[in-house]
Amino acid sequence: MEGISGLSGDVILDTLGQIIPLVIGVIVGVVVLEFLLYNLLAKTFKLKNALAYTLLAPAAIAILAFMLYPLFFNVLLAFSDLKRDTFNCYSPIALGECELDHLYGLDYAVENFTDVFFRVRDGEIIGWGRLLRTADSTFPVLLGRTILWTVVNVIFHFSGGLALALIMNQKIRFKGIYRALIVIPWALPGVITALTWKQEFHAEYGFVNTLMQGIGLEPISWLRDPVAAFVAVVFVNIWLGIPFYMVMLLGGLQSISVEYYEAAQMDGAGALERFRFITMPLLRPILIPAVTLDVIWTFNKLDLIVIMTGGGPEEKTNILVSALYNAAFGTAATQQLGFAAAFSIVIFFILFLFAIVWITSSGGLKEIYDR
Amino acid sequence: MKYGKFVFAVVVVLLALGSFGFALAQDAETLVMWSQDGDVNDAVLAAQFEVWKETTGSTFSLEIVNKETEVLRNDLQTAGLAGSGLPDMVLGPNDAIGVFVDSGLLQPLDNLFDLTKYPINLGAAQVAGTTYGVPTNAGNHLMLMYNKSLVEKAPDTWEELIATAKAIEEANPDVQGFAYNLNEPFWFLPFVHGFGGGTYDADGNMVLDSQAWIDAYQFVQDLKFKEEIVPAECDYACADGLFKEGSVAMIINGDWAIADYKNLETSPALGPDNLGLAPWPKLPNGERPKPFTAGKFISIPVGVEGERLDAVVSFVTWLTTDPAAVTAYALGTSRLPAIAEVTVDPAADPLLAASNEALLTGVGMPADPTLRCMWDSVRPNLEGVMSNSVTPADAAAEAQIAAEECIEG
Numbered sequence: 001m002e003g004i005s006g007l008s009g010d011v012i013l014d015t016l017g018q019i020i021p022l023v024i025g026v027i028v029g030v031v032v033l034e035f036l037l038y039n040l041l042a043k044t045f046k047l048k049n050a051l052a053y054t055l056l057a058p059a060a061i062a063i064l065a066f067m068l069y070p071l072f073f074n075v076l077l078a079f080s081d082l083k084r085d086t087f088n089c090y091s092p093i094a095l096g097e098c099e100l101d102h103l104y105g106l107d108y109a110v111e112n113f114t115d116v117f118f119r120v121r122d123g124e125i126i127g128w129g130r131l132l133r134t135a136d137s138t139f140p141v142l143l144g145r146t147i148l149w150t151v152v153n154v155i156f157h158f159s160g161g162l163a164l165a166l167i168m169n170q171k172i173r174f175k176g177i178y179r180a181l182i183v184i185p186w187a188l189p190g191v192i193t194a195l196t197w198k199q200e201f202h203a204e205y206g207f208v209n210t211l212m213q214g215i216g217l218e219p220i221s222w223l224r225d226p227v228a229a230f231v232a233v234v235f236v237n238i239w240l241g242i243p244f245y246m247v248m249l250l251g252g253l254q255s256i257s258v259e260y261y262e263a264a265q266m267d268g269a270g271a272l273e274r275f276r277f278i279t280m281p282l283l284r285p286i287l288i289p290a291v292t293l294d295v296i297w298t299f300n301k302l303d304l305i306v307i308m309t310g311g312g313p314e315e316k317t318n319i320l321v322s323a324l325y326n327a328a329f330g331t332a333a334t335q336q337l338g339f340a341a342a343f344s345i346v347i348f349f350i351l352f353l354f355a356i357v358w359i360t361s362s363g364g365l366k367e368i369y370d371r
Numbered sequence: 372m373k374y375g376k377f378v379f380a381v382v383v384v385l386l387a388l389g390s391f392g393f394a395l396a397q398d399a400e401t402l403v404m405w406s407q408d409g410d411v412n413d414a415v416l417a418a419q420f421e422v423w424k425e426t427t428g429s430t431f432s433l434e435i436v437n438k439e440t441e442v443l444r445n446d447l448q449t450a451g452l453a454g455s456g457l458p459d460m461v462l463g464p465n466d467a468i469g470v471f472v473d474s475g476l477l478q479p480l481d482n483l484f485d486l487t488k489y490p491i492n493l494g495a496a497q498v499a500g501t502t503y504g505v506p507t508n509a510g511n512h513l514m515l516m517y518n519k520s521l522v523e524k525a526p527d528t529w530e531e532l533i534a535t536a537k538a539i540e541e542a543n544p545d546v547q548g549f550a551y552n553l554n555e556p557f558w559f560l561p562f563v564h565g566f567g568g569g570t571y572d573a574d575g576n577m578v579l580d581s582q583a584w585i586d587a588y589q590f591v592q593d594l595k596f597k598e599e600i601v602p603a604e605c606d607y608a609c610a611d612g613l614f615k616e617g618s619v620a621m622i623i624n625g626d627w628a629i630a631d632y633k634n635l636e637t638s639p640a641l642g643p644d645n646l647g648l649a650p651w652p653k654l655p656n657g658e659r660p661k662p663f664t665a666g667k668f669i670s671i672p673v674g675v676e677g678e679r680l681d682a683v684v685s686f687v688t689w690l691t692t693d694p695a696a697v698t699a700y701a702l703g704t705s706r707l708p709a710i711a712e713v714t715v716d717p718a719a720d721p722l723l724a725a726s727n728e729a730l731l732t733g734v735g736m737p738a739d740p741t742l743r744c745m746w747d748s749v750r751p752n753l754e755g756v757m758s759n760s761v762t763p764a765d766a767a768a769e770a771q772i773a774a775e776e777c778i779e780g
Contacts, residue, residue, distance in 0.1 A: 132751075
């Protein structure tokens, strides 16, 4: 809404004046602590691998602080009744009398996890629970849309990426330039990409409708019609995801020895047979982890949807994670953080189960483990 | 060389401590305000702080951090949960106050300020009889804004507005006649009020499915699909941006934007000469849509105490009650004062006088925390009406169900 008119030289200098001392302090602090830690490990405890432990320490502390602690805190929240009305019970500084007799408990967890799926009144289930404000924002509807979103994206990512990788694996001129151009969507920050595409899909002033009108088609209200908006976000995410596959698969293709192809050709195998019986099997060790990662990333793709549509219109472009974000922090937020934490754990287990089943059944990591 | 390592270690430790100390020393003397106001208005406030500082000889400085409404709400609650990082002041509209009070994050102000000084709109910042915000201005109301180089006289009815918009588009193919933030409930509620509806009934129950709501949904849907006088899609940034560059002749926007539109640097097509303000045009029933009115309020979060609290109270009291300071802030932001001693002089600022005229058509916005359930329940249904995928009656019924579920929690 507001521009960056306030970004004057004084503001920049003032900001740098605050950031630079902090950064210097952190760097110097880390160096000093590393120095002390190394001396402690090597001289006091006389550990053989003191240097290795010292160098690993910052990463280990960062993982503990920024991954394990939040994960633990999220589980703890799922066992709480933290919402707007009870906020003062959990805040160390908020005013007001706390009316809860306990802060954490299994009873809260049962209620939070039940609320993700069902609407309960007087101890009886009366229907699917609304995760947001419309009747469509129930768990099965959102899960169905998330699966559709994931499947369509992954299929197009894979086929588009494979096609481009096969082309890039040929002897063509200016290959480096093409490769750099194709990787750009992947290299750009997601926020910039999403904001750019949001403007391009604007019904009045966007490039997409201008192009459509140029070839005689009727303009579409891309971001105001629920189906069109979903198509728009799927399209952008496909565009974003193809370079990842292209890079991975191109690496895989280049590692396949040409001798296989020459031998097959001598045996009379056609292009399609060479692709089916040589290329695909040998790409498998790369493909399975790539698909696994892509499914997880796509399933959890939050920024694009939140920026482009905010989950709307009518909450109909939400997938599970964007619904979770909106329930916890978005415009329809009801500040039910205990419920939101339970919701996030449900999403985590869906992906965890998928990863186990997919990796086990596909045998994609077999060759890596066997080495 | 024997002491080389030791000296080096001491130097780096001193450097580190010095750096942290420098960063912390800056914070100790800085009052932080989280503001939901725009950059232009924040600049006026910052200038006023310097005047106060000079007058009182205070050693504090002010850092204004601009935050969008939802971001401010989330950040304040996150800081409240962590127990640190709360600002010294929060400047925003009154409808967030109820939510913050529910969360226990605001200090009661009854014993800190002389509240008799604010007779106009203080009630909008009171929850259960306790005051949690001091008004910097009265208003925060939506009104019709037009570009005088394209519109000779402000339309007095929607019929006139539609005719004017169509005539402008015919004469200027590159100019949109009329635009507003189509899917945002704050822009929709005035229509509901104009058709005789409201958010609560006489018993305080939320009612979002009355005939007035259905009529209002129908009216805005017709503006888009029958009269075709609004863009296919338009949010705040769209209407605001197009208006500033002269690509739309009339918009609906709030008093917070006036200072920006008067500024030729940020609004090259407008400026004080081309910007026109007027009350909302009359509906077919003869009533004007009634915008929510309240103002912007400064609240003080919990945890602010001692010298910092004294400085905050001193500054806010001066800003909102000293006649010269109130006048300067009102003229600088082109918004209406919230104290009785300072009145609007139409000769001093005709735009301020026009804004005052529009303000008188509004209805007060309550600080009730359940109001949030209304905004959140209406938004997706309004989107459905504006994409023609939901009928006005269904939208009203669905919004009522969603609001009831929201209130039940």
